[in-house]
Amino acid sequence: MDKPVVIVVGAGPAGTRAAQTLTQAGLRPIVLDENRQQGGQIYRRQPENFVRPASKLYGASARSATALHTAFAELLPHIEYRPETLAWGVVDQQVLVEHNQRVEAIPYDALIIATGATDRIMPCPGWTLPGVFTLGGAQIALKAQACAVGAAPVFMGTGPLLYLVAWQYLKAGIKPRAVLDTSSLKTRIKGLRGLRHRPAILAQGVRYMAELMRAGVALHAGIQPVRIEERDDEDGLRVRGVTWRNSRGQLRHTVGDAVGMGYGLRSETQLADLLKCDFAFDPTSRQWLPVTDEDGATSQQGVYTAGDGAGIRGADGAEYAGALAALRCLADLGLTVSAQEVARLRKALEPMTAFRTGLETGFPWPWRNAASLPDETVICRCENVTAGDIRRAAGSLDAPELNRAKAFVRVGMGRCQGRMCGLAGAEVLAAARNIPIEQAGRIRSAAPIKPLPAKIRGIMT
Amino acid sequence: MKGLFRRVSETQRSPITITVNGQPVTALEGDTILTALLLAGGQLRMNEFDQKPRAGFCLMGACQDCRVWTESGDELRACSTPATPGLRIVTAEVPWTSQ
Numbered sequence: 001m002d003k004p005v006v007i008v009v010g011a012g013p014a015g016t017r018a019a020q021t022l023t024q025a026g027l028r029p030i031v032l033d034e035n036r037q038q039g040g041q042i043y044r045r046q047p048e049n050f051v052r053p054a055s056k057l058y059g060a061s062a063r064s065a066t067a068l069h070t071a072f073a074e075l076l077p078h079i080e081y082r083p084e085t086l087a088w089g090v091v092d093q094q095v096l097v098e099h100n101q102r103v104e105a106i107p108y109d110a111l112i113i114a115t116g117a118t119d120r121i122m123p124c125p126g127w128t129l130p131g132v133f134t135l136g137g138a139q140i141a142l143k144a145q146a147c148a149v150g151a152a153p154v155f156m157g158t159g160p161l162l163y164l165v166a167w168q169y170l171k172a173g174i175k176p177r178a179v180l181d182t183s184s185l186k187t188r189i190k191g192l193r194g195l196r197h198r199p200a201i202l203a204q205g206v207r208y209m210a211e212l213m214r215a216g217v218a219l220h221a222g223i224q225p226v227r228i229e230e231r232d233d234e235d236g237l238r239v240r241g242v243t244w245r246n247s248r249g250q251l252r253h254t255v256g257d258a259v260g261m262g263y264g265l266r267s268e269t270q271l272a273d274l275l276k277c278d279f280a281f282d283p284t285s286r287q288w289l290p291v292t293d294e295d296g297a298t299s300q301q302g303v304y305t306a307g308d309g310a311g312i313r314g315a316d317g318a319e320y321a322g323a324l325a326a327l328r329c330l331a332d333l334g335l336t337v338s339a340q341e342v343a344r345l346r347k348a349l350e351p352m353t354a355f356r357t358g359l360e361t362g363f364p365w366p367w368r369n370a371a372s373l374p375d376e377t378v379i380c381r382c383e384n385v386t387a388g389d390i391r392r393a394a395g396s397l398d399a400p401e402l403n404r405a406k407a408f409v410r411v412g413m414g415r416c417q418g419r420m421c422g423l424a425g426a427e428v429l430a431a432a433r434n435i436p437i438e439q440a441g442r443i444r445s446a447a448p449i450k451p452l453p454a455k456i457r458g459i460m461t
Numbered sequence: 462m463k464g465l466f467r468r469v470s471e472t473q474r475s476p477i478t479i480t481v482n483g484q485p486v487t488a489l490e491g492d493t494i495l496t497a498l499l500l501a502g503g504q505l506r507m508n509e510f511d512q513k514p515r516a517g518f519c520l521m522g523a524c525q526d527c528r529v530w531t532e533s534g535d536e537l538r539a540c541s542t543p544a545t546p547g548l549r550i551v552t553a554e555v556p557w558t559s560q
Contacts, residue, residue, distance in 0.1 A: 034522060035522075035541070036541075036543075041521055046471075046491075047490075047491035047543070048491075049474055049475075049490055049491045050471045050474075050491055051471065051473075052470065052471065118519060118521065118523045118524075119519065128508070128513070128515065128518075130465060130503050130504045130514050130515065130516030131465055131503070131516065132518070133517070133518055133519070133520065134518060134519045134520070134521075134524075136519060136520070136521060137517070137518060137519045137520035137521065137540075138520075140520040140521060140540075141466065141496070141520060142469065145466075145491075145492065145493060145496045146468060146469055146470045146471035146472075147466040147467060147468055147469065147496055147499075147500065148466065148467045148469050149465065149466060150465060150466070150467065151467050172469040172470070173469055174467065174469060234462065235462050235463050235503050236462060236502070236503040236504055236514060237503075237504075237513060237514050238465065238503050238516075257465075258465065268523075381508075381518065381524070381526060382524075382525065382526070383510055384508060384510040384511055414525070415525035416523060416524045416525045416526075419523045419524065420518070420519070420523070420524050450522070450525070451525060451536075453535065453536060454536070455535065
C-alpha cells in the first residue's frame, strides 16, 4: 500500500513541528505555506539579503526561532514544501491550492490545519486612516522589512503583543509616543492566577514594561479609545494622533504619526469551517473555535487543528500542539506512536492553556466598547459598513445573527471575509439586540477563503 | 510628499527602481511593494466605497487592503509581493474594458 498522504497547512511553529513528527514516522507530508519562507508570523524571516542576526529580530525568542528554522531546513529533503501556496478551499478529500496563478487540487488522507492567527480588532473612528496598522503589521514592518510604520507611533490595544511591539520599536530607535492599554490594573491582577503558570514569560512582559517606562514611554492602563485623529495636508490624509479617555474618564490626546492597534489574537478557522467541523463558542476568548479533543482531532475524521488556528496558546504551545496533532494523526492512520511522547506533549500544553486563560482575564478583549461606538464608525473596512448599518440590520431589518446582517448590509462580505470585522461586528449586533454574543453567530466561511487572481489557470479534477 | 514608513536599518542593500503610476520610485532589493510605496508616500490605493486613501493594515495577507495593480491589470497584494527591478504598477484598478 502507498504511504498515506498528509497535508499540513501552514509552516509556522505548529505546522513545522507537525511535519517533523510525520517525517519521523517515515511519511513525506506536503507542507503548504502561504508565505515565501517558513516561520509563520511569529518567526517570520527577513528577506535573504538582510543581515540582522536572529537576536535582533526575535529578541528573547531568538533561540526558539533559530531552532524552528534549523529544524525546517533539516526537514526539507523529507517533505514536499510548497511556499507561496494558498490553500483556498477543501472539498472531497482534496485541498484546493493556488500558486503563481495556477490552481490545483491535492488529495489527502489526513489534513493538519495550522493556519495561525491574526490580530483581533476592535474598530474605533479613524482606524482606516493611512498610518494605522495592526500590532502584528507594525511588527512585521520592523522584523521583515527593517522599517518603522512611523517616526512617532502610538500603540493602542491590549495583550502581550502591545508591549512587545512597543519595546521592539524602542530598541530599533523609534520611541513610542504612548502605550494605551484598554485593560485595567485590576483585571491584570486577576489574570495573574493564570499568568503565573509561565513565570518566565510573565517576567519578560514585566521587563518590557519596565524598560519602556525607564525610557520615558508613558504606559496608560484602563483607557477607552475615542478616535484616531486625522490631518489632511500636502502629505495627504493620514494620522495626526489619538484621542482617548483615561481610567477616570478624562479626555486625553496623544500626538503621533502612526498607530499600531490590536486586542489579542483571533484564530484562522476557515478551512475547518469549510470541512463542516463542529465549532463551539469559547467563552474565554468570546470566539467560535473548532471543537477538538486534547490532541487536536476535530469532529471530522482525519482532520486535525494545531497552533493558534485552533485557539490561541502562543508559539511554544503551537510547537507542542503541532507535534501532538501529528502523533494523533499517525495513530489514526494505524501507525504506532509513543504513548510516552503523547503524554509528555499533553503535559507540556497544560501551563499554556492556564496561561492563555490568564491572558484573556488580565488583558480582555474590550467587547463592551462595541456598544458605544458612534454609528458612523466603520466596522467592515473592506466595504465601509458602519456600526449604524449593523444596528439597522439588527433593528429595523431584524437580522437575528451576523450572517443575516451580512446579507442585508454586507458586513463581512468584503475581500477579507470578516477577518478584520467579524468579531467586532458580532459584538455590535449582540449589543444592539441585547442578546448574548454566542447568539450573534459567526461569519460563515466560503471558498475561496482568500481572493484568487482573476486570470487563474489550471485544471481541477 | 513625505513617506509614512521610516527605515531603521538594513540600508546597505542594492537599490532598484520600480515604476508607480508612470513615475520612477527607488527601493532597495528585498523591499515589498508596500514598503517601497509607503517609504515614498502615504497611501497605496483609494477605497472604492468612499474614495479615501488606504495604506494597508495587517501586512500579513489577511486584510486584503493593500492591493495594487500591474499596468496590465493583474492584482498584487503589496504586503506580500517583492518589489523587483522594472516592475510597473498602478494604484488604481485598470478598467476591465481596457484589458
